[in-house]
Amino acid sequence: MEDTIAAIATPPGEGGIGIIRISGENAQNVLTKIFVPANPSGIENRKMSYGTIVDPSSGQVIDEVLSVYMKGPKTYTVEDVVEINCHGGMVPLRRTLELVLKYGARMAEPGEFTKRAFLNGRLDLSQAEAVIDVIKAKTDKTFDVAMNQLEGNFSKKIKEIRKKLVDILVNITVNIDYPDEDIEEITYDTLEKDLISVNDDIRKLLTSADTGRIIQEGLNVAIIGKPNVGKSSLMNSLLNEARAIVTEIPGTTRDTIEEHLSIKGIPVRLTDTAGIRETDDMIEQIGIEKSKESFNQADLVIFIIDSSRELGQEDREIVELIDQKKAIVVLNKVDLEPVVSREAIEKMLPEASLIETSMERQQGIDLLEEKIVEMVYGGKVSQSDRIMVTNVRHKNILETAERAICDAIEMTKKKEALEFIEIDVNSSYENLGEIIGETVQDDIINEVFARFCLGK
Numbered sequence: 001m002e003d004t005i006a007a008i009a010t011p012p013g014e015g016g017i018g019i020i021r022i023s024g025e026n027a028q029n030v031l032t033k034i035f036v037p038a039n040p041s042g043i044e045n046r047k048m049s050y051g052t053i054v055d056p057s058s059g060q061v062i063d064e065v066l067s068v069y070m071k072g073p074k075t076y077t078v079e080d081v082v083e084i085n086c087h088g089g090m091v092p093l094r095r096t097l098e099l100v101l102k103y104g105a106r107m108a109e110p111g112e113f114t115k116r117a118f119l120n121g122r123l124d125l126s127q128a129e130a131v132i133d134v135i136k137a138k139t140d141k142t143f144d145v146a147m148n149q150l151e152g153n154f155s156k157k158i159k160e161i162r163k164k165l166v167d168i169l170v171n172i173t174v175n176i177d178y179p180d181e182d183i184e185e186i187t188y189d190t191l192e193k194d195l196i197s198v199n200d201d202i203r204k205l206l207t208s209a210d211t212g213r214i215i216q217e218g219l220n221v222a223i224i225g226k227p228n229v230g231k232s233s234l235m236n237s238l239l240n241e242a243r244a245i246v247t248e249i250p251g252t253t254r255d256t257i258e259e260h261l262s263i264k265g266i267p268v269r270l271t272d273t274a275g276i277r278e279t280d281d282m283i284e285q286i287g288i289e290k291s292k293e294s295f296n297q298a299d300l301v302i303f304i305i306d307s308s309r310e311l312g313q314e315d316r317e318i319v320e321l322i323d324q325k326k327a328i329v330v331l332n333k334v335d336l337e338p339v340v341s342r343e344a345i346e347k348m349l350p351e352a353s354l355i356e357t358s359m360e361r362q363q364g365i366d367l368l369e370e371k372i373v374e375m376v377y378g379g380k381v382s383q384s385d386r387i388m389v390t391n392v393r394h395k396n397i398l399e400t401a402e403r404a405i406c407d408a409i410e411m412t413k414k415k416e417a418l419e420f421i422e423i424d425v426n427s428s429y430e431n432l433g434e435i436i437g438e439t440v441q442d443d444i445i446n447e448v449f450a451r452f453c454l455g456k
């Protein structure tokens, strides 16, 4: 028999209510011992009941609560589950939990409730992983993709690919067992087609991984430009609040300022840099080093140019740095008399997108946001496509599976022995099983659930 486990399921701190969750065969029993319902009919399955938590050894009332008993298997863990809604303070929760632990439950490990849902077959491993992503999602898009994975659509795709691999394996086995010269030719031909189709499926998933990573972890954007071009103003406009100090003295944005925001549902980490100008000022020098660092780490660079001032040495230095980067050039201050032309910039940086803005008049910012989003999707994945690889573990497995399939395709082309091809096809089938947890080792399962919070 599995232990009955318990934990505080709500975050620490003060709140309206705090919930203790219990799961396992003893759950109802524990509740009966410590809960005195106000209603004489007692505890009923799936009915919230009002009453008090009473310490059986002293008769002391610990808290006034609502509790519910849910008989398995249609519960979060598939087991019997009890939830006690206490007052949302540390003392009532701690004291109630102490009683729960004293009367038949043990403290749950982080993620153990969800682990049980997985071990009892209610969620597969990638769905269980999505639970934590749903909880941790900071933007709408991150949440949508995680919910989609939790609903099982990603797993469904993996299962479809595995089904194709099973069909291929069956065909191979039939041919190995009943070799027939006449159909051998056809076998290699269909085999190659089928393997290519599987490879396309895996590739398609892998192409979503870059976007998926950004949606999961956020897009690193560095704003770069010489002093006074409008970096802080842009940052403020994007944030819609006056956070960074806007000044007219060059070089006063000394440190890098980092902000987290959501641009059309995509999490973005925005760094305002101090510029990259050589200076004798120690503090400014530190800022410059940091700027270079955030510049190097950026997925996307926004290079701001002041259209009302001549381009200078520093602009040219930035142009050279940007060469290898995904960049958007923002030609700012278009409300002023123009000195720098669009054409001059297009000549300098033919690859970069160019957007004209006036932070003063709040113009062009929408366009800039759209451009950023467009770059995230890279024209590859449509915004409505919600099946995406957002998890590094999944990405690594897909890459391994893809390599095996490619090997199998090569061998098929050379008409090598089916036994050898079978080995690769089989191993990619096994690999993909690790994503949904069908062929996965215990230590990987433990690693997955160790990322969870207590009580989930």
Ligand code: GDP
Binding pocket: 225, 226, 227, 228, 229, 230, 231, 232, 233, 234, 245, 246, 247, 248, 250, 251, 253, 332, 333, 334, 335, 336, 357, 358, 359, 360, 361
């Ligand atoms: P940073 O040094 O690059 O961070 O530049 P700031 O954002 O501090 O802006 C420097 C100065 O330029 C401030 O006085 C801003 O008000 C002004 N500024 C920023 N954007 C514009 C713009 O589009 N038009 C005009 N006229 N002034 C702007």
